[in-house]
Amino acid sequence: MSLPYVAFEGIEGAGKSTVSDRVRSLLESDGRSVAQVREPGGTAVGERIRSILLGHDLAPEPWTEALLFAAARAQLAAEVVGPALAGGSWVLSDRSVYSSLAYQGAGRRLGIAAVRAVNEPGLLGVWPSLVVLLTVDPERGLARQEIGDRIGDEGIDFQRTVADGFERLAADDPDRFVVIDTHAPLDEVVEAAYRAIRSRW
Numbered sequence: 001m002s003l004p005y006v007a008f009e010g011i012e013g014a015g016k017s018t019v020s021d022r023v024r025s026l027l028e029s030d031g032r033s034v035a036q037v038r039e040p041g042g043t044a045v046g047e048r049i050r051s052i053l054l055g056h057d058l059a060p061e062p063w064t065e066a067l068l069f070a071a072a073r074a075q076l077a078a079e080v081v082g083p084a085l086a087g088g089s090w091v092l093s094d095r096s097v098y099s100s101l102a103y104q105g106a107g108r109r110l111g112i113a114a115v116r117a118v119n120e121p122g123l124l125g126v127w128p129s130l131v132v133l134l135t136v137d138p139e140r141g142l143a144r145q146e147i148g149d150r151i152g153d154e155g156i157d158f159q160r161t162v163a164d165g166f167e168r169l170a171a172d173d174p175d176r177f178v179v180i181d182t183h184a185p186l187d188e189v190v191e192a193a194y195r196a197i198r199s200r201w
């Protein structure tokens with residue numbers, strides 16, 4: 001059976017962290033051990049890379065950006081996600097390699113296959129088994145966002161391209177993705193995510 005590594009994905013303002021926090025509590029009240037991580041970050045190396053990527057003071061080129069996300073992720077896989085799964089924990093991740101495929105592959109137009117190819121070697125098979133894609137209308141998502149980071153501030157056309165990228169990824173890989181529309185009330189969204197996860201494991 002696949003390992004319980006679940007990624008929450010979506011564009012800005014989709015509510016990933018709120019939903020993953022609530023799902024974590026539900027899993028813990030079922031008695032499961034859960035490690036919760038976020039990308040980019042989650043390790044000392046990753047948090048430094050995060051500040052390069054998301055601060056407004058630097059302007060990495062698109063491939064520099066893609067490779068830095070991949071580097072932060074390789075560190076997280078080796079240091080946190082891989083060991084947690086090996087120790088029998090569940091892993092819930094706020095974003096994952098699929099954000100790179102959608103934001104850098106589609107959004108920055110680097111190509112989904114090319115971005116996948118630079119991520120795979122560092123991950124050593126540590127790859128989300130289930131992706132909960134939370135969808136929101138891009139205008140509404142941007143309006144929900146509080147403080148924008150460098151990439152979150154790219155604007156509405158960029159958000160639309162990223163949203164299309166996520167939709168394509170989900171359509172091409174229906175066994176891995178569950179798509180949940182977040183225009184529904186939060187309790188329903190959480191319930192749908194939890195049900196999808198429990199039906200898998």
Ligand code: TYD
Nearest residue numbers: 012039040069095096099100103149151152
């Ligand atoms: P974050 O502060 O984690 O906020 P949120 O997930 O709530 O949007 O911001 C992460 C930003 O980095 C977000 O704009 C998406 C972007 N990102 C990528 O472009 N590629 C990636 O691989 C990842 C993990 C994130």
